[in-house]
Amino acid sequence: MTSLLRLALTFVLLLSAVSPAFAQSQAQTQTLAQTAAQISQAEGEVRSVDRALDGGVDVDEHDDLRAKALAAQQAVRASASNLEQQLAIMDARIEGLGPVAKGTTEAPEILRERQRLAQNRAAIDAAIKRGRLVDVEAQQLIDEIDRSRAEQLNETLSTRAHSPLMPDFWSAVVSALPRDVRRVDRFVSQGAAQLFGRWQEGVPWPMVLGLLAAAVLLFPARIKLRELGQRYLIGTAPGHRIRRSGFALWRLLVGTLMPTLAAVALVQGLRWSQMLPARWSGLLDGLVLASGFAAFTVAVAGAVLMRTQPTWRVAPISDETASRLRPLAWPLAIIAFLSILVDSFNHAVGASQAAWTAAEVIEALLHLLWIGTFLRVLGRLRANRAEREEAEGAPVSGTGLGALVLLAWLLVGAALVGLAIGYVALSLFVARLIIWIVLTGSALYLLMNGADDVATTVFSRNSRLGNTLVRSVGLRPSLVDQFGVLLSFVLRLVLVLVALGLALSPFGGGGGLTSLFGRLGTLSQGIAVGGIEISPGAIVRSILVLAIGLGVVRAFMSWLDNRYLPATDLDGSGRNSVSLVARYVGVALAIIWALASLGIGIERIALLLSALSVGIGFGLQAITQNFVSGLILLAERPIKIGDWIRVGTDEGDVKRISVRSTEITLPDHSTLIVPNSELITKSVLNKTLASPLGRFQIQFSVPLESDAERVIAIVTELFAQEAAVLDDPASKVFVDAITDGRILFNCFAHVASPRDAYGARSNVLRKLLARFRSEDIDIGTVPQRLELAPAEFDRIAAAPDPDGSKPG
Known part of the structure; x- marks a missing residue:
């Protein structure tokens, strides 16, 4: 019975030991299978993109294929990263088993575990290599798509047509006009036929509701939202700066979003009612895009200029500038709206190349005409301001703006020349690029000011949040201000990066915003520098570790300075030495800890220091010498x-x-x-190393007939009367010498500190002079005697007196 109990207990113990390992092995196998499936799916996506590129695609499909390849690349990188972590765990377990000693036979359980770990490691390593291969293939496809887009853009911009100034250009337009008219008539007829047909079947309520929604969004909702935003900011927003920036951004958002939503409501109503044929879909999408861009143009101009509300203006511009530039926004919005709509119409109709080129010529001329008008108005405003500044004697400002205006004029001139000689696409590209950069830059200016105002106002020592952090958390007020400034910098940097991507996105500039975020996503996966994977996550982790380490050092130094060192027998200087050394050691350990969290171990730091030893020996010799000297001190x-x-x-x-x-x-x-x-x-x-005492010295002489003992008694008495003079060591008065009919005295007295010697000596001298004067004792120094050689005496004696008389 006892043996049966022992056997059962042994079986239970074996099950309890084996079941966790078995469960863990099952979990690892399941995770590996899932990761392998994700890699296989990403590989399939990459293969489909590759096949699509082999078959040839147009410009519009490039963006979809690039986004697909980029998503597959990010998925396979995430899977490979998970597998690398599992591989590290597997290597640690294999290392824990240790090598097999020669001449020994392992237990069957350990042998099976070693084989299982080796198989799992081989499978994980193979999956990692497969994922890396898929990553490389995806990156190659992305680069190929970018090159293809750039080549297509370069080909389009370098295409030269007939000059609009030549008859051949217009003859081609006239020749293609009948066919284009038939295409337009067929397109309009199909749309009108389906529209009237649907209307006869009954009232198209989706279209009617879409039209009503568009009217509500475009007029009363937009105006009411702007008023509500202004009222809310006035009542609740902290500080004038946040209210001003918040209202500008709110006006930009409402002014852009409401017309765009109105166009979407109208288009969706037409689609849900099936009022128009499928061929009209591209034109309807163009209507939404044109409405959104035109609304964005007007909203940006209104938010920046604030012509009717100058107190809410963010930009430092005058009322005259706002009044002169604000009317130019509507012509630009109309030009942009018609330009996008005409391009969408030509694409939907299938217009001829001659019609496309003629439309682009008109669009380029309208864009360049608006840019020229804008630059001319801006030049007049700058000239007027320069005249006022010159009349007031102030220095003329705005040289940077003048350079930008000059560059814009040069680009306009180049675009006009290109348009005249037949480079129509290039001319239109330059014109649109100038306008888009101006609009994007204006929106970026508003967003950057808003981010700076919010960050520096919310995280300020005088704000409500700042006071809470200072009082409850114990942060220094300067740290709150510093965090606000750093947060403002980070937000503005992100906005600049996004603006750079947006500045290129409408013109096929390497993927635009998609390419930018793709590269940022690649950067977030980490880059290898000297065998070390550095990623934004690792950098943030290292910064957090450093902050925690410095916080621990600060807490330890507070305990050391306020609790431990005062309980020791060390003096102030000793405490300073211990505190200073402890502080530097703690900071060094915190830095090493942060570097270790970044993946830089002690051995790499030692290697770096050894590599820098030569530079430290020569370039930093003085600093090193002072550092070592400080440690010696x-x-x-x-x-x-x-x-x-x-x-x-x-x-x-x-x-x-x-x-x-x-x-x-x-x-x-x-x-x-x-x-x-x-x-x-x-x-x-x-003066205070061996002893804190100080000493001062007094020397004087009296005539030979004076009573030396009386003089010694007077000086001794005056030393005793001075409060700063110490009794121990006692003061001394010596007769130093007797020369030239005078007695020379040398007196010494001690004080508690060398800092007291000067004042005590002055007090004793004042009393000594008064006492000797009252007792008619002549005090002075040893007189000087001048002796002349005989020849020199004869020369001086023979010299005439200053009054011209002869010597006597």
Whole structure:
């Protein structure tokens, strides 16, 4: 019975030990199967993109194929990253088993575990290599699509047609006119026939509701939303800057979104009612795009200029500038609306190449005419401002804007020349690019100001959130302000990157915004630098680790300075030395910890330091010398904080000792910063190193007939009366010499500190002069005697007196 119980217990223990391993193995197998399926799916997507490119695609399909390849690449990279983590875990387990010793036979369980781990590792490694291959193929397809787009764009821009100034151009238009008229008539007839047919079947309520919704969105809803936004900002937004920027952005959003939604409602009503044939779908999409772009144009101009509300204006422009430029927004919106709509109509109708080229000529002329008008108005405004500044004697500003205006004029001139000689597509491209950059730049200006205002206002020491962080969390007010500035910088940088992508997106510039985010996605996966994978996530993790490490160092230093060091027998200088060394060691450990979280181990740091040793030996020799000297000062302490020292001709109190320099406070309250190497390699007088006491000296002489004992008694009495003079060590008065009929005295007295010597000496001298004067004792110094050689005496005696008389 006992043996049966033991057998059952052993079986239970084996099950409890094997079941977790079995479950873990099953989970790993399932995860590997899922990851392999994801890689296979991504591989299939890449193959489909490759086949589509082999069959030839047009410009519109390039964006879809590129997005498909990019999504597959990101999916396979995420799968490969997960597999690499599993591979690292597998390697750690295999390493934990250790190598097989020679001449030994492993247990069957360990042998099976080793074989299973080896098989799983081989499968994971194969999947990783497969994923990397798919990643490379996807990147090659993306690059091929980008090159194809660029080549098509270059081909389009370099295509030269007949000059619009020549009869051949218009003859081609006239020749293709009958066919184009028939295409337009067929297109319009099909649309009109289906429209009337649907109308006769009954009232198309979706179209009617779409029309009503468009009217509501375009007029009352847009106006009411703008008023509500302004009222809300006035009542709740903190600070004038946020209200101003918030209203500009709200006006831009409402002004762009409402007309676009109105166009979408109208188009969807027509589609749901099936009022128009399928051929009209492209034209309806063009109507939505044209409405959105025209609304964006008017909204940007209104938000930047604020002609009727100058107090809400974000841009630093005058009322005259706003009044002159605001009317130009509507012509531009109409030109852009008609240009997009005409292009969509020509594409839907299937217009001839001659008709396309003629439409592009008209569009280019209208765009260039508007740009020229805008630049002319801007030039007049700048000229008027320059005249006012010159009349007021102020310096003329705006040189950067003048350079941009000159560049725009040069581009307009080049576009006109290109249009005249037949480069119609290039001319239209330049005109549209100038306008799009102006609109994008204006919107970017509003967004950057809004981001800066929100970040620096919300995260400010005077804001409600800032006060909460300072009082509850204990942050310094300056840290709150610094975080606001850094957040503003990050937001503005992101906006600039997005604007760069948007500036290229309408013209096929390498994928535009899709390409930009694709490259940012590639960057987020990490890049290899010297065998180290550096990614934004790793950088953020390293920064967080560094912040935590520095926080721990700060807390430890607070405990060390306020709790532990005051309980020791160290003086102030000793505490400073211990605190300073501990601080530098803690900061160094925090930095090493942060580098380790980034993937840079101790061995790499040692290798880097060894590689920099030559540069440190030559280029940073002085800094290294001062650093080592500072460590010597902190260790040996020949100079301590509070010591009274003399360096060269300057002397003062040691205020601070760091690892690079020492700060000395001079008597005139200025600070002398001395490199530590100067204090180690040169002579320094430390008046308080051996003893804190100070001493001053008084020398004087009295006539020979004076009573020396009386003089000694007077000086001793005056020393005793001075409060700063110490009794121990006692003061001394010596007869130093008897020369030239005078007795020379040399007196010494001690004070508690060298800093008290000068004042005590002055007090004793004042009392000594008064006492000797009251007792008629002549005090002075040793008289000087001038002796002349005989020849020199005869020459001076023979010289005439200053009044011209002869010597006597």
